Amino acid sequence: MLPFARVTIIGLGLIGSSIARAVRAHMPTVRLTGYDADADVRATVDRLQLCDDVTESAGAAVIDADLVILCVPVGAMAAAAAELAGDLPADAIISDVGSSKAEVLRVLTEALPGATIIPAHPVAGTERSGPEAGFATLFHKRWCIITPGHGADPAAVQRVSEFWRRLGADVETMAPEHHDRVLAVTSHLPHLIAYTIVGTASDLEEVTQSEVIKYSAGGFRDFTRIAASDPTMWRDVFLTNREAVLDMLQRFSEDLTALQRAIRLGKGDDLFDHFTRTRAIRRGIIEQGQDDPAPDFGRSHE
């Protein structure tokens, strides 16, 4: 049996439109309703026929939903929830796909008192945004982390887990605070480093922009892809996962300083040992079948 019959997606950008496409592909009988605050996005979703209905308000979109998924930037979750609060059916489950979880659970609980809130984070995406960037296979064999709060209804957690499994994801359940620490080091800090290094390279006086582009070897090219990620989305991630990111950043700075010192003092053995340890970590990731699908993930859909 399908976990949900009527699914509403609020926010029809990369992730929302990918969910719509994946629902169409894997659960074609589900009735899909969508709403986006941006009229151009609504028109695009209509043209691409990604939903059965695209409404003119958030309230109209949720009126008979049994699952509502908020796919807006994490800084817009509170406003999106407040907008639909008056029309959310009492038995509906509300979920989201935000990249940070504790703060989102807090604002959703505040905006929707008494609602069944089961947050989730599909750990799958690209640097692109908008409804045309989405694709149906985005979640295939990628993790989706469900982060229920204390006392969440286990049956509701099961239904949301089953929904994501049907979209092709592997599902794990985790406390929101633990999620935020794990993702701070595996996703948020790497994005911050990419944003930094691309800025550093472009600010160099003695190296021209065209040299940076022309001679960007593999490593730097990968950073430029990550640093092209959506500014609104990432601003919100850093502001809503502040403590965990600052803690990981502190540890990272200390480790960077240790490497800096090893270079300055010519301690080749220290550098070699460090690089040997990190090479083993990469090999472990590949052996577990969790390799990055490709730095150009998603481009084949352009």
Ligand SMILES: NC(=O)C1=CN([C@@H]2O[C@H](COP(=O)(O)OP(=O)(O)OC[C@H]3O[C@@H](n4cnc5c(N)ncnc54)[C@H](O)[C@@H]3O)[C@@H](O)[C@H]2O)C=CC1
């Ligand atoms: N981009 C990625 O790789 C991933 C993003 N996420 C999370 O997914 C969420 C959405 O990200 P994307 O789809 O990449 O962003 P996007 O920018 O492609 O789409 C967001 C959409 O939300 C709409 N929106 C903003 N405020 C709204 C509101 N109050 N009501 C209705 N619609 C509103 C925007 O008009 C836009 O169309 C974010 O919370 C992000 O942290 C999660 C996994 C991966």
Ligand SMILES: O=C(O)C(=O)Cc1ccc(O)cc1
């Ligand atoms: O494009 C990439 O490499 C990503 O890391 C995509 C991504 C961005 C945000 C998330 O919360 C999850 C995945």
